[in-house]
Amino acid sequence: MSAVRTVLGDIRPEELGVCDAHDHLFLRSPRLPGQELDDTSAAQAELEAFRAAGGSAVVQWTPYGMGRRAAGLPPLSRATGVHLVGATGLHQAAHYEPELVDGLRGRLAEVFVCELTEGIGTSGVRAGLIKVAGGFHALDAHTRWTMTAAAEAHHATGAPIAVHLELGTGALDVLDLLCDALGVPGHRVILGHLNRSPDPVTQRQAAESGCWLAFDGPSRAHHATDWRMPQAVRDLAEAGYGDRLLLGGDTVVAGARSVDGGPGMPYLLRRVRPLLAAAVGAELVDRILTEHPGQAFAVDWK
Incomplete structure (x- = not known):
């Protein structure tokens, strides 16, 4: 039976409820010095604000080596009543010290599989997805290595693969590699940030593969998200791809949290x-927030 793997255990897809399909509670990177998401109290307050706005589930895309705090996720889920899904995977090389990446050579897929099936470190918390990343209009050697390992882990477990697209670019190259070359079914791939490069032709071509398009980071107006999102969603729905969409907040720095003065997770429900709904109707938006995440992240776990 298909199940979504949360930090408190597997649940039925319909139990997720209203879901922020791409966000972060904890995250650190050398590319974001001094802006780390590392405050447990702030993370709980943000989840409580999201819950108060009508949310009931958050998928955290923070991967290996970026301050996931896996052991801290179950207490947060219990305290707030919000379902949480954690991630394994590996981001772009720039987010890590070279020694960490070198230490994963020859065993990356094994690490992914272990974190999906046994648990992250000693926490016992099992990941529910694999997060990897492309580059700007290109797939470098690091990307090909991580995506090959992700595909291997997918074939071993069934886990979905979520992809950071740098500034929304490279979607078709990612699908060529993951789906065509490595045999990952399109519906097991989630493309993040595709809306940051608002090319309607590429968006439709990506949707044709059967993959999921995550319109995330809606508060980042400088990434051409807020003001173009309604038209993009309408165009995809009218082309027959309304059933391929997800919505997320992608809060990556402390100042973006609603409890720290930013839009944060509640913005997804309060404004987006x-x-x-004004553009495509409340019924479709409700399905995007509830039914679609269950379909995208539910797996017949092997």
């Missing part, structure tokens, strides 16, 4: 939801 009615904005999209």
